[in-house]
Amino acid sequence: MKxxxxxxxxxxxxxxxxxxxxxxxxxxxxxxxxxxxxANDAVLLPDIDAPAEAFLAIMQDVTDVVHCAALNNDAxxxxxxxxxxxxxxxxxxxxxxAAARTSGRxxxxxxxxxxxxxxxxxxIDEATAPAxxxxxxxxxxxxxxxxxxxxxxxxxxDAAVLRLPPIxxxxxxxxxxxxxRLADTALPLPAAALTGVRSLxxxxxxxxxxxxxxxxxxxxxxxxxxxxxxxxxxAAIIAAFRQGFGRPARLFAMPAxxxxxxxxxxxxxxSWDAVTATQICDPSLLISEGWAPETDTIARLTxxxxxxxxxxxxxx
Numbered sequence: 001m002k003x004x005x006x007x008x009x010x011x012x013x014x015x016x017x018x019x020x021x022x023x024x025x026x027x028x029x030x031x032x033x034x035x036x037x038x039a040n041d042a043v044l045l046p047d048i049d050a051p052a053e054a055f056l057a058i059m060q061d062v063t064d065v066v067h068c069a070a071l072n073n074d075a076x077x078x079x080x081x082x083x084x085x086x087x088x089x090x091x092x093x094x095x096x097x098a099a100a101r102t103s104g105r106x107x108x109x110x111x112x113x114x115x116x117x118x119x120x121x122x123x124i125d126e127a128t129a130p131a132x133x134x135x136x137x138x139x140x141x142x143x144x145x146x147x148x149x150x151x152x153x154x155x156x157x158d159a160a161v162l163r164l165p166p167i168x169x170x171x172x173x174x175x176x177x178x179x180x181r182l183a184d185t186a187l188p189l190p191a192a193a194l195t196g197v198r199s200l201x202x203x204x205x206x207x208x209x210x211x212x213x214x215x216x217x218x219x220x221x222x223x224x225x226x227x228x229x230x231x232x233x234x235a236a237i238i239a240a241f242r243q244g245f246g247r248p249a250r251l252f253a254m255p256a257x258x259x260x261x262x263x264x265x266x267x268x269x270x271s272w273d274a275v276t277a278t279q280i281c282d283p284s285l286l287i288s289e290g291w292a293p294e295t296d297t298i299a300r301l302t303x304x305x306x307x308x309x310x311x312x313x314x315x316x
Contacts, residue, residue: 227281244305
């Protein structure tokens with residue numbers, strides 16, 4: 001078994017590579033960074049508009065592919081065209097080459113944003129009807145379709161999409177990083193009014209899930225949803241960060257109505273909806289196939305904040 005991991009230098013990709021190597025699986029890494037070491041079986045990811053032969057070439061001697069490379073929704077001023085180029089065009093090229101050249105599995109790391117926007121409240125599982133609400137989500141959904149269709153058109157059922165909730169870990173970005181910075185203040189916070197509940201995953205848990213999908217003996221299903229158990233309330237997440245920073249909780253209750261009105265007045269109505277929505281990702285399908293979810297999310301968030309406070313050298 002030899003696995004090509006794209007986005008191997010990224011936030012999640014680095015952990016996937018480490019997990020596979022610890023399992024004594026041979027890995028070829030692919031990234032757009034030119035600092036990769038070819039002696040360590042590392043290759044440059046072809047440009048998005050490169051010919052098909054370039055993508056076939058990096059599949060030589062590879063049995064399986066884990067596609068982590070993506071343009072994420074924390075990419076600043078990325079346009080719809082930017083998202084489509086990377087999350088649709090690159091995915092299609094890789095999946096077509098993998099379907100033609102490899103004999104094993106293709107795991108595409110997607111997002112719950114492919115099926116629901118941040119303001120959606122409800123449970124998300126494999127049967128949730130896709131209704132992406134942003135350019136990023138729409139590009140990830142189309143990338144899913146391209147990956148699955150590439151294998152289906154070759155008469156194969158070896159491709160799977162893994163939809164992920166927000167991921168936490170050292171170096172994280174996005175809303176969780178903003179919440180962590182917000183928690184690192186001595187000021188009291190009205191976080192007790194944030195009644196939303198969210199499923200999360202650590203990047204270590206994502207890497208373990210990828211290993212499970214590559215190696216478990218059952219046939220792949222087209223779509224899987226990952227998530228911790230139990231999900232955590234927004235207030236509990238902030239409290240965990242505060243505990244890790246060594247700060248008192250100082251969370252007070254405040255009526256949600258005035259807070260939402262103020263957020264709307266400031267043009268932040270959608271942001272308020274996002275932090276008050278309840279999105280629970282149901283990983284029952286993965287569990288039924290022998291996978292175990294992480295169950296210590298709050299403790300791990302607390303530890304992450306503690307390490308962040310102790311300094312970069314110790315946090316690593």
